[in-house]
Amino acid sequence: QKEVEQNSGPLSVPEGAIASLNCTYSDRGSQSFFWYRQYSGKSPELIMFIYSNGDKEDGRFTAQLNKASQYVSLLIRDSQPSDSATYLCAERDSNYQLIWGAGTKLIIKP
Amino acid sequence: EAGVVQSPRYKIIEKKQPVAFWCNPISGHNTLYWYRQNLGQGPELLIRYENEEAVDDSQLPKDRFSAERLKGVDSTLKIQPAELGDSAVYLCASSLDGLAGGNAYEQYFGPGTRLTVT
Numbered sequence: 001q002k003e004v005e006q007n008s009g010p011l012s013v014p015e016g017a018i019a020s021l022n023c024t025y026s027d028r029g030s031q032s033f034f035w036y037r038q039y040s041g042k043s044p045e046l047i048m049f050i051y052s053n054g055d056k057e058d059g060r061f062t063a064q065l066n067k068a069s070q071y072v073s074l075l076i077r078d079s080q081p082s083d084s085a086t087y088l089c090a091e092r093d094s095n096y097q098l099i100w101g102a103g104t105k106l107i108i109k110p
Numbered sequence: 111e112a113g114v115v116q117s118p119r120y121k122i123i124e125k126k127q128p129v130a131f132w133c134n135p136i137s138g139h140n141t142l143y144w145y146r147q148n149l150g151q152g153p154e155l156l157i158r159y160e161n162e163e164a165v166d167d168s169q170l171p172k173d174r175f176s177a178e179r180l181k182g183v184d185s186t187l188k189i190q191p192a193e194l195g196d197s198a199v200y201l202c203a204s205s206l207d208g209l210a211g212g213n214a215y216e217q218y219f220g221p222g223t224r225l226t227v228t
Contacts, residue, residue: 008150034216043201043219044153088152096207096215097166100152 002027006089006101015110019076023089023101026070030091030099033065033072038086038103047087048074079108112137114220116202122226128190131223135183135204142179143217144187145201153201159185160207192227199224 003026013019025033032051036044050056050063050072062075072091076083086103093099115134123129135142141160145153156175158166161182170177174193179185189196203217 004152032215043199043222046216046218049216090152092215095166097155097158098153098217100154102150102152 002091002093002099004089004091004099004101006087006104008102009105010107011104012107012109013079015079015081015108017079019079019083019106019108021074021076021087021089021104021106022071023073024071025089025091025099027091027093027099028067028070029094031094031096032092033063034090034092034098035061035063035072035074036088036090038088040085044088076106081108081110084108114202114204114218116220116223118223119221120224120226122228123192125194125227126191128188129192129225130186130188131200131202131225133185133187133202133220135185135202136206136218139204139206139218140182141205141207141215142185143201143203143205144177144185145203147199147201147222156187189225192225194227197225197227 005024034049035047038044048063050065056063060077064073086105088103089101090098117132143158144156147153157170157177159179177187199222201222202220205217207215
């Protein structure tokens with residue numbers, strides 16, 4: 001069974017520090033990986049996607065993919081209180097279906 | 111560009127009653143998804159449409175759930191009769207798949223419908 005695993009948290013990070021969120025997946029056939037942010041009571045919002053090994057940067061966000069080790073991570077630099085949310089990791093399998101993790105709750109402390 | 115539109119935003123019904131949710135995807139998006147999300151969990155796919163064809167409905171409880179996307183644009187998800195365990199947020203998402211969408215097939219979500227069954 002295809003699985004995406006995330007630590008549920010909460011992960012507490014001081015304001016201005018780097019928040020590191022991790023995700024592992026079981027399906028070696030996965031094509032693309034996605035990070036979504038979900039504020040309480042809101043719907044998931046796409047932050048980044050990555051499909052090549054290595055790093056992909058977008059502003060304060062960096063996604064890292066290591067297909068050999070089957071993990072993907074999201075780094076948030078200069079963390080702000082507004083970054084406090086649940087971060088969902090998802091992988092797109094060979095059937096174009098998204099397999100979702102349960103999310104990591106991130107708390108940025110002022 | 112308008113995002114994914116869903117209605118209603120909230121619905122409270124008694125068990126055994128029917129309920130319907132409506133979704134209008136982002137213009138031009140050929141793929142539409144219905145998800146259910148319970149508190150503290152990731153979204154669970156119920157059904158995926160490519161244009162008007164349901165290509166993945168393996169997780170849809172077909173004894174009480176039905177969905178349609180007649181003209182390949184708007185979609186309706188129905189539950190009849192509703193059970194207490196159906197209380198959740200129902201999310202609609204859309205994506206532009208195929209060569210025009212690039213490699214990622216990223217999905218964009220609507221605001222969701224919070225269903226409470228009493």
